Amino acid sequence: MHDNNGMKNNVLKMENTSMQFGGVLALNNLNLDVYEGEIVGLIGPNGAGKTTAFNVVTGVYPPTNGAVYLDREILVENYPQGKMKELYSGENKGKYTVAKVLTPDRITKLRVARTFQNIRLFKDLTVYENVLIAQHVKQKSNWLFASLMMNHKEEKAMREEAMRLLEILDLVDVKEKTASSLPYGQQRHIEIARALATDPKLLLLDEPAAGMNPQESDELMHFIGRIRKDFGLSILMIEHHMQVVMGICERIYVLDYGKLIAEGSPKEIQSNKKVIEAYLGVDD
């Protein structure tokens, strides 16, 4: 299917990934690829399992069954265990036999960063501190050295890097403002800036344009396009604003009830019968 992408590096690959909560199969056998430098959209009606897919990739919870690869290397893999052995109702049961689970912080260290659907900035801290905290992932000296200020070179480098990032993203003016005091659209920008501070190669954006007016979402589209180029990113984004999705995504995956119902270019998706049915319903 992806012959045209065959030469490009496969940054993220979700293979037969299923996630089941109790009796609810939130994600059923999802296969998804993100190639280097791509912007991929993940859409679907509410409750389709989009955020669950993000949570599986970023390690918030391990998949019930299936594997996730980062740069062709295994990131997480799991199979139904314990109670799930009986309960699991998804596909490919018994195909996976290894359990490899990483915590979110370990996955961030492997250069995967994310933003959240409901903004999760460090509210009472300043914009600068928010970005500076994300630099902690690169901290090499231990706490004793850091407390006794024996790592001032490293500390200085972290501060300069945070400052540089704020300059690139035009956030210097608000650097000393408390994060929660800023307008909604700007908070979304800051959340992306904070994610970029962890130096990712794969960025997951969970509804970046939610609650934005047309002008703001237009700005956001340019912004996302720009950071992809400047930071050499591959981006996977969940979005409901069709204008944004169709505008910047190169490929789109459509989920419904945890199952992939379509994938392809924006044009193909727009005319796909299954997608229209999922969004608008079927005539009985």
Add this chain to the structure above:
Amino acid sequence: MIVMAFEYKRLNKTTKIILTLLLIAGCIVLTYMLDKGIIGTSYTVRIVRISVIYALIGVSMNLVNGFTGVFSLGQAGFMAIGAYTVGVLTIPLASRPNVYYLVPISEKIQDLVMPFGVALIIGGIFAAIFAALIGTPVLRLKSDYLAIATLGFSEIVRAIIANNQMWPITNGSLGLKSIPTFPSLFIPVIISTVGIAFMVLLIKSSYGRAFKAIREDEVAAEAMGINLFKHKGLSFIISAFFAGVGGGLLAAHLTAIDSNQFKIMVTYELLLIIVLGGLGSVTGTVISSFMICSGKELLRWFDLPHSIGTWKIPIFRPGLRMVIFSLLLMTVVLFWRRGLMGRKEFSWDGIYNFLRRWPWRVRRLIRGDYSKKQEEVTPNA
């Protein structure tokens, strides 16, 4: 009518350095004068001593509760470990038979005497080791559950100390006495200052910022690559170390300790100090430690009987002190909801502008535009 906006001004660097040096010199002179009895009495010295010790323990508790956002109530247990370590290791050989008169001291430690400084550090390390042991299971819990688990831990420590099998070491429920006290007021003051300074530096480092991130939002902090368990554990262990050191200082201050002095009440008192000062403010903790420790003593006047002429006023009797103390606390908490300092820290700029603001406020009041919205230009930093 023009509403004058208040302008936030900063002092220049040289002024700040001079002021800081003056403040340090002032503290040294004050400590010296108290120590030599030039000002105050031995009673004042005791109050200052207990205040600085509680300031150290308070800041250590604030590190976990206020900066890392982990609701831990085990501080009394760590204090007890530090206090008993210092007690056991520093009681002079000559007085040991008098202390352990019921059950003789264990042979393994009967000749073991250490200098105060070494004993203090060992006490801190013991407390830190205990913190590491209980931290492994307990730090996986959240909020209230964590509070209950740590509270339980501190009670277990107390029970173990008073336990029969521990008599040869801890002297059980008889407690320890004849612990040598400080030769000078400078010793607790310097140790507390160094301890607090270290924690301030830790908070200002990258690790401190990670602690704050965990306090603000655990999920986001983890997504930023911060290992929750490791950083919570770090904060918990360092806090326990300084609580142990503070407990050791307390043992030397009191010269006699027993396990009942480390009941839950002590933890509540510390909680009071850090909440009153402001969760997440080191300055606030130090200020409120002095306020509470001295306040409890100064209010003793209310416990004494007083009379107008021959009529003895009935409400002045032992216990009134605590009623007044509680009323004062309630008032403070009502007016300063986030504690005296909130999350702010001491800064010369802050004091300078606080003082400058008063005439401005008065002028505004006279002009009568009090209802107008305050137009203050205050930077967030």
